[in-house]
Amino acid sequence: MREDAGGTGGTVAIQGEAGSFSHAAALETHGPTLELVPCTTFVDLFRAVAAGDAASGIVPIENTLAGSVHENYDLLSVHELHVVAETELRIRHCLIAPPRTRLPQIRRVASHPVALAQCRHFFLTHPEVVAVPAYDTAGSVRDVMSGKVDADAAIASKLAAELYGADVVAEGLEDHAENYTRFLVVAREPAAREPAESQKTSLMLSLGNTPGTLYRALGVFAGRGLNLTKIESRPLPGRPWEYLFYLDVVDTGQGIEAALEELRAFTFGIRVLGTYPAR
Amino acid sequence: MREDAGGTGGTVAIQGEAGSFSHAAALETHGPTLELVPCTTFVDLFRAVAAGDAASGIVPIENTLAGSVHENYDLLSVHELHVVAETELRIRHCLIAPPRTRLPQIRRVASHPVALAQCRHFFLTHPEVVAVPAYDTAGSVRDVMSGKVDADAAIASKLAAELYGADVVAEGLEDHAENYTRFLVVAREPAAREPAESQKTSLMLSLGNTPGTLYRALGVFAGRGLNLTKIESRPLPGRPWEYLFYLDVVDTGQGIEAALEELRAFTFGIRVLGTYPAR
Numbered sequence: 001m002r003e004d005a006g007g008t009g010g011t012v013a014i015q016g017e018a019g020s021f022s023h024a025a026a027l028e029t030h031g032p033t034l035e036l037v038p039c040t041t042f043v044d045l046f047r048a049v050a051a052g053d054a055a056s057g058i059v060p061i062e063n064t065l066a067g068s069v070h071e072n073y074d075l076l077s078v079h080e081l082h083v084v085a086e087t088e089l090r091i092r093h094c095l096i097a098p099p100r101t102r103l104p105q106i107r108r109v110a111s112h113p114v115a116l117a118q119c120r121h122f123f124l125t126h127p128e129v130v131a132v133p134a135y136d137t138a139g140s141v142r143d144v145m146s147g148k149v150d151a152d153a154a155i156a157s158k159l160a161a162e163l164y165g166a167d168v169v170a171e172g173l174e175d176h177a178e179n180y181t182r183f184l185v186v187a188r189e190p191a192a193r194e195p196a197e198s199q200k201t202s203l204m205l206s207l208g209n210t211p212g213t214l215y216r217a218l219g220v221f222a223g224r225g226l227n228l229t230k231i232e233s234r235p236l237p238g239r240p241w242e243y244l245f246y247l248d249v250v251d252t253g254q255g256i257e258a259a260l261e262e263l264r265a266f267t268f269g270i271r272v273l274g275t276y277p278a279r
Numbered sequence: 280m281r282e283d284a285g286g287t288g289g290t291v292a293i294q295g296e297a298g299s300f301s302h303a304a305a306l307e308t309h310g311p312t313l314e315l316v317p318c319t320t321f322v323d324l325f326r327a328v329a330a331g332d333a334a335s336g337i338v339p340i341e342n343t344l345a346g347s348v349h350e351n352y353d354l355l356s357v358h359e360l361h362v363v364a365e366t367e368l369r370i371r372h373c374l375i376a377p378p379r380t381r382l383p384q385i386r387r388v389a390s391h392p393v394a395l396a397q398c399r400h401f402f403l404t405h406p407e408v409v410a411v412p413a414y415d416t417a418g419s420v421r422d423v424m425s426g427k428v429d430a431d432a433a434i435a436s437k438l439a440a441e442l443y444g445a446d447v448v449a450e451g452l453e454d455h456a457e458n459y460t461r462f463l464v465v466a467r468e469p470a471a472r473e474p475a476e477s478q479k480t481s482l483m484l485s486l487g488n489t490p491g492t493l494y495r496a497l498g499v500f501a502g503r504g505l506n507l508t509k510i511e512s513r514p515l516p517g518r519p520w521e522y523l524f525y526l527d528v529v530d531t532g533q534g535i536e537a538a539l540e541e542l543r544a545f546t547f548g549i550r551v552l553g554t555y556p557a558r
Contacts, residue, residue, distance in 0.1 A: 231510070
């Protein structure tokens with residue numbers, strides 16, 4: 001396994017700080033010896049990997065409550081990177097504070113707005129606690145510990161508590177337990193094919209405006225028993241009401257290559273983003 | 280035509296202020312005699328229509344550059360409202376200032392962040408001009424005119440300039456000319472069927488996890504020559520990696536009803552949001 005293809009170690013770009021959920025996902029895919037390249041935005045992350053400042057990048061692509069991260073679908077389209085692996089992470093929000101803080105002492109809680117929104121029930125049942133929006137979950141823990149933010153606690157991952165020497169005051173603050181995020185690993189080169197029971201292929205497809213083309217395209221996969229696990233559409237800039245489709249197709253031995261050949265015969269824009277072991 | 284079904288006049292809820300693009304869309308669908316019910320958020324808009332505080336509501340659902348407005352797809356799902364009409368609006372951003380202001384005098388320009396982002400080229404070519412994020416496009420014009428915001432100009436629709444007695448200093452500030460937004464009209468009762476060459480039906484569909492079901496569902500339409508103009512997927516909360524699909528299907532005489540009957544036989548969650556004349 002190569003370092004830039006979701007293997008162990010190597011430099012890994014994430015959006016956010018050490019201790020973020022992206023960091024936790026990177027530990028899953030790259031193991032504990034990775035070297036983190038924190039990026040402020042997803043644009044920076046894609047640029048860091050494209051420029052070789054990081055061997056790979058961790059890209060959250062979909063959450064089971066919030067849906068697709070459309071910005072990252074668009075960034076996959078404008079960059080020439082390859083998807084080399086995927087991983088899935090349960091998002092478990094913790095209330096994190098300096099050691100020996102107790103819940104009744106907490107009045108102000110900082111975190112990323114998305115994390116705050118996923119913990120609405122906690123704030124409803126603790127009306128004395130104020131939510132303080134911040135730019136990052138893990139960064140909020142760091143800032144609470146250093147006194148850089150006017151808050152007594154933060155909402156972030158358990159990993160963030162460990163990294164910054166903070167205590168977990170409460171766990172599982174999220175409104176829905178079924179809160180998972182799927183992350184893609186991107187790199188400059190495609191993944192080396194590994195033997196795996198099932199391989200997932202991510203691809204982009206532009207179909208034009210001809211009625212029935214999407215149905216015909218999906219038929220190429222369905223006819224072979226290849227399972228479509230995700231379909232996402234994004235607008236094609238400059239071509240109103242035309243779409244770029246992103247598909248994930250799982251191959252358990254039916255042969256995706258022949259399907260792609262058949263697709264190429266009647267679609268004018270097809271790009272394989274990557275083939276990697278399905279989780 | 281009834282007042283609550285995209286007809287002329289009546290009370291119409293919009294998100295934002297008078298002079299917003301939603302207001303311009305409402306004038307298209309309801310004519311000049313409408314009575315506006317401005318709402319702060321889309322949640323408020325759906326509630327206003329559901330509660331009868333407005334006879335109908337104007338819901339932006341998709342932009343040709345930014346893509347779908349996912350929040351509004353989710354709101355269609357949680358409310359029992361009906362889609363009764365659609366309209367499409369070219370989004371043309373104007374630089375708007377108090378009368379007799381000239382471009383070289385303008386240093387600070389206020390608008391909604393989405394509008395500012397769509398005029399990136401203007402700010403790049405006018406580096407002396409600062410973008411000031413605000414909560415609304417039309418509201419920024421009003422606030423510039425009343426001196427309530429620290430800005431010399433605003434970016435908004437021509438309609439906003441007319442409403443607040445301001446001048447259009449420059450027109451077509453948007454980076455891409457092909458900038459259109461599609462709006463739906465929602466109401467408590469379904470639209471009365473009007474004779475129209477082509478009818479559009481918006482529906483929601485949950486398909487479970489069985490491979491090939493989406494293909495089979497699309498086949499019900501494709502097999503009849505019914506054109507699928509839009510497909511959008513959103514996560515099903517509490518059922519990780521399962522999706523709710525939103526479809527728009529255009530019927531030019533093939534008969535959507537029989538297709539829906541066939542669909543109901545093998546899908547467990549189908550809801551017709553509305554049938555209305557296709558634009």
